[in-house]
Amino acid sequence: MTHVLIVGSGPTGLTLAIELARRGVDLRIVERSAEPPTGVRGKGLQPRTLEVFDDLGVIDEILATGSGYPGIRSYKGEQIVWEGRMDEPKEPSPGVPYPNLTMQPQWRTERILRDRLAELGHRVEFGTEVTGFEQDGQGVTATLGGGETVRCAYLVGADGGRSTIRKRLGVGFAGETYESERMLLADVKTGDLDRDYWHLWGSMEEQVMYFGLCPLPNTDVFQLVAPYTGEDDLRALVTKHAPHVHLDEILWRSDYRANVRMAERFRVGRVFLAGDAAHVHSPAGGQGLNTGVQDAYNLGWKLAVGSAALIDTYEDERMAVAAHVLGLSTRLHRERDIERGDDTNQLDLAYLGSALSVGERGGERLGTLFDEQRGTHFLLLGATGREYGDAIRVLPPLDGQEGIILVRPDGYIGYHGDEGGLSAYLSGFGIDAPLTRASS
Template sequence: MTQTTVLIVGAGPTGLTLAVDLARRGVDLLLVDAVAERPGSRGKGLQPRTLEVFDDLGVTGALLATGAVYPPLRTYHRGQVVWEGRMHEPRLPTAAVPYPMVIMQPQWRTERVLRERLAGLGHRVRHGARLTGLDQDEDGVTAVLEDGERIRAAYLVGADGGRSTVRKAAGVGFHGETRPAERMLLGDVTTGDLDRDHWHMWGDPATRSLDVALCPLPGTGDFQLTAPVPATADGEEDLPEPTLETFQAVLDRAGAGVRLTGAGWTSVYRVNIRMAERFRAGRVFLAGDAAHVHSPAGGQGLNTGVQDAYNLGWKLAAVLAGAPGRLLATYEEERLPVAASVLGLSTALHEKGTKGDPDAHVRDEETRQLLLAYPGGFLCEGPRGGERVPDAVLGRVRLFDVLRGPHFTLLTFGDAAPDQAGAAALHGSAVRAFTVALPGRTGDLVDVEERLHEHFGAGTAVLVRPDGYVGYHGAPGGLEPYLSRVLGPR
């Protein structure tokens, strides 16, 4: 029997993110996937908060080097340009938000970058390993693969998509709806007839309906083609094969005047809006599409899965290192409400699009996921407990550089630093202290430090969780009781 500590099933962005996070913490893991590496652009939008997560994991640089912001939209009707606009208003980086724009990156490349990072940490995906069942007891989980191999792990995480075998084997319900009449042709295609500076769309401006769209994928010669499939009069399934010939026929009917020269990955998408009734069943956890599936509107699905993994990784590692098991209950407590909220947001955006609302293309602050928070609860104390910690420039370093890594970070301010640092030192390398200089000089950098003081308030203790959210914010005397409750007494 194969032995590991954490078995992750599914090597998409969610499973890979979790594997990278656990690997950098020195956790023994095995990441398996039923199929080979997946082609296709699929989920192509990386939200600002996800870029911050990837910054911590050390992959944002590679993703920014080959990705790009979303291009302007351009709509045609009867051979004429009838509208132009943007999905996201341009924003410049600030001290607090270093990655303000959504970055387009085909999903195959996001996964490749994460696999390369994981390989650098000494782990590789086991492809062709299909899970067929699992059993669990008080001490661990035994997974069974299609070839008969048995894998024993302390914990198992299902990141194996909307049809999750793990979720079904764990007996977790998956509630919601499938909308069979709302279907979309998808494919990565090539053409030399269009510029790559716009997201090209053809449709009827009177009804605000879309016939077909071609979006240039950065760092490639491909366009992602999307085209809704009209429902049949009798409501029965009548899905065309997603082939080059089918795509060409769709463009011809729209009067696009575009000749396709090739097609790679192709698919037919049916709108599913579902969420698992719980994200944990004993020693089995669900993350990403195994826990929630979204409409593609707003680019929320992939990003929510990445942040599931980021929330779960440090908690698994902490409990394996001796922290109280209560810590693992906070995964569902924190992520299920967030996933439900994001699912509602993506569904609302999808319905605006199907109704032809004039602002259906606009993406606002909520979709960037920078406002997501975990107020209250076991892990978040104080006025700003549970909030995302903004970046800041502190002298010659960025705050995100200080936070990067598997540790809690105690931000200490001026004269209070020695006493607070002493409390942190009791927990060894799990907590690192960083002193923020008190204001007193002039200049832009110190102005940022002053704003950080104002943000948290003078004389408070600020403990940042490993996932970049405020764990404790309050009087210094409450710091040690908090750390002992979360990480265990020292």
């Protein structure tokens, strides 16, 4: 019996698979597509996602092959009419080790995550579709495209905005599609532009964009983004506004309509929704991919522990965050705001109202001791003479700290209070036993 069957191998599904694999949890991850996607699609990794990728063991390659966002130049024909940035670069600090948005094509992010998963002994099963499933009190029985049946304790749908899992659950996907706001997205090559800037044609003052060409790090490719106005010929679109720019090659293209939707539930029994299967965003603010990674980071350690009370907190915690982030990305979309900062970096997100958050600082991101947090354990900060086992690493209290602080494996404070109440907290959520069968 497979403990967790993950459906979908985008950043959400891969993050969840790595989280489970490094805890020794038996899993399978299946993907309907026959091979990995090639288009860039999402390209912005927020500071909080970089902290997660540090913990998962992929941050070095993410940073080495990615880059910061370049400055922006706006043109009228060949004339530069405006220069600026989405955000001013910041220096790392003890509380924010990765302060800047990192540009990384999604196909490469996924490749790096797949390589990490392979190091942990698991591979994506491409060309494998879940055609149906049934669940009972003990588990889920899923049917795959070839007729194989898989029995698992839990099934997670991370299969995108058109999620088959969500549809088969009968979960509503409330929100709206902006039918009149179609966008073109393409990966192109041109030798007529430098790669030091993100080049835009339009009017920043009037918030009008004809098209933009963004150089992608460690490639010879630009990502082209343009409002869709009925013009299917990308070369003609570029020539109309920038006659001096010739597209040498169009590698991939797609058009999409901005969607803002959220599932009415993130869980039905033993089946969970995560990433775009649970919420889809406009591209403004670069929130979609990053929110999906956080879903997986929240759910993985809870499924590994397996207690009902702990697993129950996933839907409550992540639905509240998804609703907040959807509101943010929708506002940025409507205002056509390209600036980025504290409201988009996801560092301020918290689980303040969760049943899992107890005490004055319960639910806050710890925001320090990142080296000590790396791994599958809890951190206990405080003076104690008790033994808590290998699953909880004990460290001295922070300067000025009162009481005991217990930090969850995903970096948020679970308990803050007297040590006398900690045992009841741990046993109440079934986390008083070792959390990991294998550490990496």
